[in-house]
Amino acid sequence: MNSPRRRARELALKAHYQAEMIGCELAEALNQVTQEVVLFPAFEKLARGFVKNSTFQEILSGEVEEFIPDFSETLSKKCLNESKDCASLCRDMLDKYFKGLTVNPDAEAAIRKFAARISDKLKKEKPLLDFAGQLVKVAAENSKTIDKILEATAQNWSLERMATIDRCILRSATCEMFYIEEIPINATINEAIELAKQYSADRSYEFVNGILDRIRKEHKLVKNVAAVTEKKSKKENQSDL
Numbered sequence: 001m002n003s004p005r006r007r008a009r010e011l012a013l014k015a016h017y018q019a020e021m022i023g024c025e026l027a028e029a030l031n032q033v034t035q036e037v038v039l040f041p042a043f044e045k046l047a048r049g050f051v052k053n054s055t056f057q058e059i060l061s062g063e064v065e066e067f068i069p070d071f072s073e074t075l076s077k078k079c080l081n082e083s084k085d086c087a088s089l090c091r092d093m094l095d096k097y098f099k100g101l102t103v104n105p106d107a108e109a110a111i112r113k114f115a116a117r118i119s120d121k122l123k124k125e126k127p128l129l130d131f132a133g134q135l136v137k138v139a140a141e142n143s144k145t146i147d148k149i150l151e152a153t154a155q156n157w158s159l160e161r162m163a164t165i166d167r168c169i170l171r172s173a174t175c176e177m178f179y180i181e182e183i184p185i186n187a188t189i190n191e192a193i194e195l196a197k198q199y200s201a202d203r204s205y206e207f208v209n210g211i212l213d214r215i216r217k218e219h220k221l222v223k224n225v226a227a228v229t230e231k232k233s234k235k236e237n238q239s240d241l
Contacts, residue, residue, distance in 0.1 A: 008131035016168035039076035058101035067097035087115040139175040
């Protein structure tokens, strides 16, 4: 099973690709990808399980097939905003499609359990969403520098000549190599190679590997990951005091 960081890299890559394809900001693209790839399928599965296992008359006589997609889409969009109370949103959507359910005392425990599962899913995906957000935010802030590095390293390959997906992989990986201190260089390169194998042409991974390895050597990139991790741990411990 993919780790949160690998899944986050996939989200960041898809955000880079979508931003190029439709010409939007990276942050906006990441929100769209997160909603479509992570949250909507998860909420749809939870919603189907809830109505399937319910015996309340309000649900049996309600608009089940209309509820599931609307519920999944609405929560996917609004629950990305941390100020939103997802439990309240959940109850509002249930009340919209199943009149009287939220005031039925016999249904209260089931509704609370359903809302708790929504919250638990969001908490479980938080490391994924946080890391993907970090990758996209830092890439957007340093996009000009990243492109200059790639242009200088790729030699006979301009960014425009590269396949779009390869360009996106290289931008995201270069961002990680230069600006995400806690990730070892080799780990970044290996993950970029795996993304190229999964999403690009047959031998694109060799091209991606060559560019990133050249960047590593030319810029003499070395990270003291242990020191960064220790510093981060101390900072987190101090904030808990």
